[in-house]
Amino acid sequence: MQLPVMPPVKPMLAKPGSEIPPDHVYEPKWDGFRAIVFRDGDEVVIGSRNEKPLTRYFPEVVEAIRSAFPDRAVVDGEVVVADPDGNRLDFEALQQRVHPADSRVRLLAEQTPASFVAFDLLALGDDDLTQRPFAERRALLEEALPADHPSVHVTPATTDEAEAARWFEAFEGAGLDGLVAKKPDLRYQPDKRVMTKVKHVRTADCVVAGYRVHKSGPDALGSLLLGLYDDSGTLQSVGVCGSFTMARRRELLAEMQDLVTTFEEHPWSWAAHEAGERTPRKNETSRWNAGKDLSFVPLRPERVVEVRYDYMEGDRFRHTTQLQRWRPDRDPRSCTYDQLERPVRFDLTDVLTHGRV
Incomplete structure (x- = not known):
């Protein structure tokens, strides 16, 4: 060439x-x-x-x-x-x-x-x-x-x-x-x-249902796992919240310890996953980085966080969300898909047929 x-x-x-x-x-x-x-x-x-x-x-x-x-x-x-x-x-x-x-x-x-x-x-x-x-x-x-x-x-x-x-x-x-x-x-x-x-750029109130530890070691939090309740009352995994300073990662890890629970008492139990629910997988590893562990620590779904996101892909956030603020005033059960703004459908073919400059 x-x-x-x-x-x-x-x-x-x-x-x-x-x-x-x-x-x-x-x-x-x-x-x-x-x-x-x-x-x-x-x-x-x-x-x-x-x-x-x-x-x-x-x-x-x-x-x-x-x-x-x-x-x-x-x-x-x-x-x-x-x-x-x-x-x-x-x-x-x-x-x-x-x-x-x-x-x-x-x-x-x-x-x-x-x-x-x-x-x-x-x-x-x-x-x-x-x-x-x-x-x-x-x-x-x-x-x-x-x-x-x-x-x-x-x-x-x-x-x-x-x-x-x-x-x-x-x-x-x-x-x-x-x-x-x-x-x-x-x-x-x-x-x-x-x-x-x-x-x-939009915001949504989500339930914090788990966390992953940071790649640097077990003393820092990597990301928060977020959930929203669907029409049947099932807590669905919708994405993660990340991009914290290292100091904040250590603080968040300490703050989350009172909420740690067992998988048997968690809505994302492995039995539910085997039944076909879309939840994080136990001991899952990333297809794109074989060394990246995607297992998580389950938390009681009691805390609500407002996050900033760009858009949804299906029933999940397309990209990592950004933490805006904690919402102690929100009932976790009120965090449903109904709050999300859904774009009006537009045909991809119509995008591609628009004129050239």
């Missing part, structure tokens, strides 16, 4: 913003695997955000790139998977695509095929475009990729702030999680937070 921009390349990043900035180019924020694609003839490399190749996990994307890309190009974008109806992004299905067995990779490529959404052009032919302004790179990207390919798409973009605000609200219903704003004169700067991302 001989390209003017060679792998690996760390992608350009975004810093969080609380509002949509004026006088930018606005794009929907995709919820997938960030990837920089390098194509030189039949050679294709899909590089991940951490510079490790994703190529072997997405053979159908490799074939789509060969059919849609120019013969020699470097493109920044996102690998995504849609739900079976093609209406909404499915990040959980995307995660399952990273599997060590080649036979499993091939099977999943057929069952849950991925697509590539492009949003920046770093090189074309013999030309390194990284020092050209983004507005120019975007125009070249639109010329370089087809408008109607089934598996390779150019992300929608607009310079209309009012239209961007509408996208921010509507596109969440298709599984997207906000906006990315780029200055028209922005040069491509790998690993630099020079774009702006605006994400949905």
